[in-house]
Amino acid sequence: MHMSAFSVSGAVIDLLLVDDHPMIVEGIRQMLLPEPDLRVVAQAHSGAQALELLGAHPSVRVVLLDLSMPGMSGVELARAIRADWPAIRVLALSMFHDHATVAEVLEAGGAGYVLKTASRTELSTAIRQVAGGRSYFSQDVADTLLQNLQIGASLEAERPPVITRREREILQLIAREHSNLEIAEALFISERTVETHRRNLLTKTKCKSVVGLIQYAIRHKLLD
Amino acid sequence: MHMSAFSVSGAVIDLLLVDDHPMIVEGIRQMLLPEPDLRVVAQAHSGAQALELLGAHPSVRVVLLDLSMPGMSGVELARAIRADWPAIRVLALSMFHDHATVAEVLEAGGAGYVLKTASRTELSTAIRQVAGGRSYFSQDVADTLLQNLQIGASLEAERPPVITRREREILQLIAREHSNLEIAEALFISERTVETHRRNLLTKTKCKSVVGLIQYAIRHKLLD
DNA sequence: AGGGTACTACGTGCTGCTACGTATTTTTTA
């Protein structure tokens, strides 16, 4: 009975590591070694293996899993774990913190999201947090989440300028290093007209010169 | 004199680890610990720090570097190392093996390319290979290379022009829509000098104007 | 019929990029 209380109180947190990169697995083991309350009881290099091991190790309270794995992805594995062992906490481990990925993990029931840039301290803190029923996000991840909330709001305020067909046509010829005169001859219009279109493009995109215009075109995929 | 022969023969290979992920650094250290001839003498978590450490550790023969780092990318660092310490061998470490990335590393003078899925055996083999003047590629990477052999052939035929540090610096300021005068004031040099650099950039890249130059810079990832 | 938008076009003037030639100093490499 006091054994049960012992394990629930979290004096020792049993972990399962899931990562297909031996050097990362080894690195995490090494980082957690000095922490007496964190114990890696098993490690898997694939999603399928992880599910097997969970059956064999019922003491596991937290699964630390890499998002980028061949075969079953980390997100899929997170879903499977929540379905089969709802009590187990999933802490995602990733190189990236783009909004889409973070959102996916949260949907799949992940309890936390730590970047691979995390220090020993941050990693062990994160594990204890999720094991204790709370959640944890690396600073950059949290920033991403907050930032995307703001962008979502400001996206409505600032709509992208409307580039007309003709303007786009001229923009593409500019990108091919043609001069205004060349463009005019190619399109059978006056050089002055080309200049006007060019000016309108600069105004609409708020660029100072072609330099910015070209980058705008590339960023907004206006070229072929 | 026998000391020199000793170090050249490679009885012990000194390594510099570069990775911004503590857990990976720790994992690699741990994996290499049982290998008596491989010694990690320093580790950096950024490109800038790596360059500093190379000055302080002249015994380093092989740099093991992660490709995905914030700030200076792994490829940039490889270029910088080749420029400053041509004798040092660079072994790239990456999650991915897409053709573009592998090709970039080779262009930048990388001696080998190992995936992060590598085992202890593979990693130490790779290090010994590159230290011995040979090269090493993980199987998947080699497959990628063979698959795109025709592209590899054309890469050698048409070598990319060498953009110097200063030129790159100026190119970045141009991309930010600064005028020659502004750039000159920012870098504390004459406007004429900026013009010269600009002209050299146009000549080297065979571009007609900034329009092409900006696209060249983006395609070759010369901007931040 | 009227209002909005896109495309067309002109004039004037200024600034900045680009061409071409040349040359010194510093740093790196052989």
Place this chain on the structure above:
DNA sequence: TAAAAAATACGTAGCAGCACGTAGTACCCT
């Protein structure tokens, strides 16, 4: 230490891009 490469700098000149203002024509939608 000599040779090569990089970074620095000047002069002359021309054209292209850009600012700013203005305006006619065609088409679509209400």
